[in-house]
Amino acid sequence: METLTQFITAINDVVWGPPMLVAILGTGLFLQLRLKCMPLTRIPAGFAMVWRGRKAVPGAPGEITPYAALMTALAATVGTGNIAGVATAIAIGGPGAVFWMWMTALVGMATKYAEVLLAVHYRETDDRGEQVGGPMYAIKNGLGRHWRWLGAAFAIFGGLAGFGIGNMVQSNSIAGALDGAFGIDPWISGIVMAVCTGFVLLGGVKRIGAVAEKLVPFMCVGYVVASLIVLGMYADQIPGAFVLIIDSAFSPVAATGGFAGAAVMMAIRYGVARGIFSNEAGLGTAGIAQAAGQTKNPVESGLVGMMGTFIDTIIVCTMTALVLIVTGVWNGGLKGAALTAAGFDAAFPGFGGQFLAIAITIFAFTTILGWAYYGEKCWEYLIGTSVEAPYRVVWTLFVLVGAVTQLDFVWLVADTLNAFMALPNLISLLLLSPVVVRLTREYWANYERDRKRAGTPAGQRS
Template sequence: MQLQAIVEDINSILWGPIMLILLVGTGVVFTIRLKGLQVRKFTLAFKQTFGGMFKKGQADEDGMSSFQALATAIAAQVGTGNLAGVATAIALGGPGAIFWMWVSGFFGMATIFAEAVLAQLHTEKRDGEITGGPAYYIKNGLGSKGLAAFFAVSIILALGFMGNMVQSSSIAEAVYAAFNIPNVVTGIVIAVIVGLIILGGISRIASFTEKIVPIMAGFYIVGSLVIIFMHADMILPAFEMIFVGAFNPKAATGGVIGVGLKESLRYGVARGVFSNEAGMGSTPHAHAVAKVKHPAEQGLVSIMGVVIDTGIVCTLTALVILTTNVLPTGLFGAQLTQEGFTVGFGNFGTTFIAICLFFFSLSTIIGWYYFAEANVKYLVGKKGVPVFRLFVLICIVFGTTISAEIVWELADVFNGLMIIPNLIALLGLSSLVIKVANDYEGPFLHHKPAQYENKRVR
């Protein structure tokens, strides 16, 4: 198909080495300027995140609790990329790609901290509701309305429409494989569920994500650990393949996978970035509306999103694949992951992956919808939301009836386009991020008057 070939050519340029260097490089810059904050304040980030996990908080027009914001961000981060993306990285880049995925995740922690801080600082009341995201800190921080509008349009197309078509397609295919239910029936069911959630606004979205994210993550983590410990004798060899493969890919698998260091690094970094979304400009929409006493508090919470997504869920997927020794089978993507679970659970492995994909993709649809809606409000106000909701629900059903390949390629184009203005803003406003971090580590943590404490009225 000519259109698909053109789009693929655009993506090969857009998602080439330069983009990956910019994304990881931004993380390196913030890691250096923040003096390794993701390591120094990791314990504090953990306490800040899970200390408020069970606190009752009602999301309203003034925002949502810190944990609800994180859950909404993770809902978008943990998706098909954790199952299919990791398998793709291993299949094309060898086991060593996981090492480079960890590296990109480490630096991504600093990037996502910066995104959350800037999002907290630049929020607005639109039609009586607090909202924020990159469009707001690009407009108000950089002073560029043009770049802000460009970002807003890109994310609406990438996540709100095309991205959600791909997610619904993934659910439908998995459900059909496990239960032989027609794709369009699954699409209609998904649209009804999503419609009931998003019609409830921020309150219902926050309530859904804070409940479903811990359950779905816990279900997948337990299932993965069971299989990994069933093959306990392969755990150390799996880690050996990862670390050896990071620098000598052919030695890691005895040359079974004919890849070099370039492919290992490329696919590891790419899948890491796609999975945790650090620097992409998506998760700041959730972190912007968190009710916290200081912007840096939510910055620390956002770091845990990368830890959960890349450090835990992606790593477990990799270990399932490597410990079950399904790598030489020639399978690719989600099928490779599914084969690993089938080795562990037998025929139930297919059902297990179908259930995981259903909840992973459903939560991603909700998260991406919320991010895109914030940009609809930015462009045209709340009056544009009902029409946007209708189009999203139509896209969800339509996505289950077509090949997802061209849609996914188009989504990648707009994902790439929205990253560019976001990175410009992050680097351009980096001094402000450092100032806020210093304000938090100095006066705020020492119970002295802090410049940014309670900056936003709740």
């Protein structure tokens, strides 16, 4: 077992090494430039689309509203990465890692926009009459039959990775948090999680979307408000925190307290890697959820989808990072969720750890639901819709297994499979980038023409 672990570790170091980080950032930057920074300049339009997408789109194909599709995608992305992932990045890479997380998000918005646009543009109707899409369908329908093996590769890696990174790792985080904060036995929390997961999955994407619509805004707003209260208590430390983040992004950080020091390359590596783990830009998964959303134009789906990266990293991850830095716990020698708990405990003694346990529980549970849908669509692509019922049973059982099992090896394998997921997706994004640019150009040209016909003031956005 030790030999196998060393072998997988060596592969992981390669696939998540500088070449992969450059490939993901480079693809995002390439798309951002080809789109003339449209994802950044149209952020207000993206928020408007999210707000407008709360209502069903009459006559549009899709199973759930655009808003519910975004919440389903956010359910899978806003998870332990926003709490434990950010803390680990800072604990190993220093505060400068936060700057590189921001850069990952800014270029990642273009990546996420393109992923969702292609997923919706090339989506299909399955034998139950439901809309399905994602990188595998974009590859099959966009690149042609000679590339189908690449779509199958994505589905295999995604279908396997989900059981680790989207299931057992999440339930294990919940069980550990509840055990540490409230003394709840992992078996009890595991059984409760499995029952709740099974109940939601029985309703398919419509029930997942309905639960996500309620839980995701609640957890995001609640976590941000709690973080803002902490920042208000340490308001005088905020300017220094931003200076430290920017300085550390370009200068080595000396060892202080329990912090071992970090080189610039370490800040870049952990900032980019944890940023990708958090917002999943480059993995292609968001397009699977957004393809189920009602829409008449894939560009509008892309605008909604890219806001997930903004909310996940620029807002939620930044809140975690600032709490760790302003409270001064970042260099205390802790890592992961324990470090974030220390930050909230510094502001709310005796309650901070319990608050974080509740936050992890909600964040990770919604991730289990979101990834359940991702994995199901991957296996349906490979086997067919007949896999639905057995898949949901197995997924639910793995929730319980993850809660009561030591998962260091599972985490390692799942993290490696995540990197393998990214490769087919990045290839398809680059090869299909002309389609993304063409559809985007046509949409905004029509938008400006319609606005002029309607006499809408130039500065007003729909």
